Amino acid sequence: xxxxxxxxxxxxxxxxxxxxxxxxxxxxxxxxxxxxxxxxxxxxxxxxxxxxxxxxxxxxxxxxxxxxxxxxxxxxxxxxxxxxxxxxxxxxxxxxxxxxxxxxxxxxxxxxxxxxxxxxxxxxxxxxxxxxxxxxxxxxxxxxxxxxxxxxxxxxxxxxxxxxxxxxxxxxxxxxxxxxxxxxxxxxxxxxxxxxxxxxxxxxxxxxxxxxxxxxxxxxxxxxxxxxxxxxxxxxxxxx
Amino acid sequence: xxxxxxxxxxxxxxxxxxxxxxxxxxxxxxxxxxxxxxxxxxxxxxxxxxxxxxxxxxxxxxxxxxxxxxxxxxxxxxxxxxxxxxxxxxxxxxxxxxxxxxxxxxxxxxxxxxxxxxxxxxxxxxxxxxxxxxxxxxxxxxxxxxxxxxxxxxxxxxxxxxxxxxxxxxxxxxxxxxxxxxxxxxxxxxxxxxxxxxxxxxxxxxxxxxxxxxxxxxxxxxxxxxxxxxxxxxxxxxxx
DNA sequence: TCTTTTAATATGTATAGACATAATAGAAGA
DNA sequence: TCTTCTATTATGTCTATACATATTAAAAGA
Numbered sequence: 405x406x407x408x409x410x411x412x413x414x415x416x417x418x419x420x421x422x423x424x425x426x427x428x429x430x431x432x433x434x435x436x437x438x439x440x441x442x443x444x445x446x447x448x449x450x451x452x453x454x455x456x457x458x459x460x461x462x463x464x465x466x467x468x469x470x471x472x473x474x475x476x477x478x479x480x481x482x483x484x485x486x487x488x489x490x491x492x493x494x495x496x497x498x499x500x501x502x503x504x505x506x507x508x509x510x511x512x513x514x515x516x517x518x519x520x521x522x523x524x525x526x527x528x529x530x531x532x533x534x535x536x537x538x539x540x541x542x543x544x545x546x547x548x549x550x551x552x553x554x555x556x557x558x559x560x561x562x563x564x565x566x567x568x569x570x571x572x573x574x575x576x577x578x579x580x581x582x583x584x585x586x587x588x589x590x591x592x593x594x595x596x597x598x599x600x601x602x603x604x605x606x607x608x609x610x611x612x613x614x615x616x617x618x619x620x621x622x623x624x625x626x627x628x629x630x631x632x633x634x635x636x637x638x639x640x641x642x643x644x
Numbered sequence: 645x646x647x648x649x650x651x652x653x654x655x656x657x658x659x660x661x662x663x664x665x666x667x668x669x670x671x672x673x674x675x676x677x678x679x680x681x682x683x684x685x686x687x688x689x690x691x692x693x694x695x696x697x698x699x700x701x702x703x704x705x706x707x708x709x710x711x712x713x714x715x716x717x718x719x720x721x722x723x724x725x726x727x728x729x730x731x732x733x734x735x736x737x738x739x740x741x742x743x744x745x746x747x748x749x750x751x752x753x754x755x756x757x758x759x760x761x762x763x764x765x766x767x768x769x770x771x772x773x774x775x776x777x778x779x780x781x782x783x784x785x786x787x788x789x790x791x792x793x794x795x796x797x798x799x800x801x802x803x804x805x806x807x808x809x810x811x812x813x814x815x816x817x818x819x820x821x822x823x824x825x826x827x828x829x830x831x832x833x834x835x836x837x838x839x840x841x842x843x844x845x846x847x848x849x850x851x852x853x854x855x856x857x858x859x860x861x862x863x864x865x866x867x868x869x870x871x872x873x874x875x876x877x878x879x880x881x882x883x884x
Numbered sequence: 885t886c887t888t889t890t891a892a893t894a895t896g897t898a899t900a901g902a903c904a905t906a907a908t909a910g911a912a913g914a
Numbered sequence: 915t916c917t918t919c920t921a922t923t924a925t926g927t928c929t930a931t932a933c934a935t936a937t938t939a940a941a942a943g944a
Binding site: 889890897899904909913914 | 915916918919922924925932936941942
């Protein structure tokens, strides 16, 4: 079971050995992994060292520990994946494209209706921004964004000529919680004209709401023509 | 800084106290958190107890630890989210719908072309399945799936009349790695007819490739009309 | 035979001490 | 002044020990 990698600490080696066996299918759900005492002997170390490795696996959800019984490979959670939804500017520039943002509309006003009320509070003030993201000069996607002025008052003095609002917010609101929804729509007349596609062209729409410390910050709708953008999810564990 | 919750262990309390301060914005990126010695005194416990809490935060990526300098709040990684991509049957039944799968096509053959070759190996055998997912009797989505017979030989004796292949695989292939891609397409003639929508209707397409222990298992394309399905991503950390 | 009690067991958490290692501030030297 | 060395500092890892707690197997009793 032991490995021959010398740069790792003992507890990391134990953790990785077991993790690899679980992820490779060598250990299946409900299989028991060796007891702490047994691992102590296998790796010739103390129980605290074993415990650190095995506790880490438990906290990551790969195993379940039961007193008096031992540690067992967990049943993987239902399928989920980590989806990368990067800032558009960063993403494009990383891929070697030039990026541009063209502001179409900017207005400061009071919140109307339930959707805007949820963001800024009933009668609260918000800023609405609409613009086009460009990659190498070509229209890449459309963005409509509402930002609560209560949450980000300094945004009122920013004109966003050239700077995309997403990038600006990244620099002004540290850490946050977000909720995403991804669906397919046909481009409406207005958006189609700006993106230089025909009405009804299948587009990916990403809706995102962001909170900072429980306070709503922004609500965005980004529209990308189906042939210009997709979202890619990395590895994941699986199964109910 | 201390909390008054008695059911938690000391190290959990330390971890949660700090975690809350980071996520709430009370501690910002590059801020230093108290040294281990200081936390020992604040929580009246030993260094190992503090170390367990703080190491856990480091392993979760919330803080960065530097010898001789201290521990600092990390810069959140670029925007990513955990997207829930559940088994369709489980998802619909959980939401109170009846679920049905209608098999349209089933064939066993050898792999042709680079895409199929990547799955089953050049000249390797695979099974191709096409079918319709139904919610409350109505067409909900179309699925085309290739499965490597080398990876899952027992699938050859399964006829999938009624059982969706995804659910069947869930029960036969434990743990796995997957790669997802989500994009928007217009429904083609064949799929449109089966889904009872018009050609070109915007659809969400989910492409998924799955491996077990590095061996390719299955490659799926699922097509959902834009008005019938979306993907929802939960909370996340943020920022480059 | 069935129920209750007891003892054994594996994990959960915590301690104090030890030595290693990386990074730096400051001292010593050129 | 600039470079080099050294001591200090905070974290990284590990050990041996201790007691708590949940669970279960076995013993004791009805």
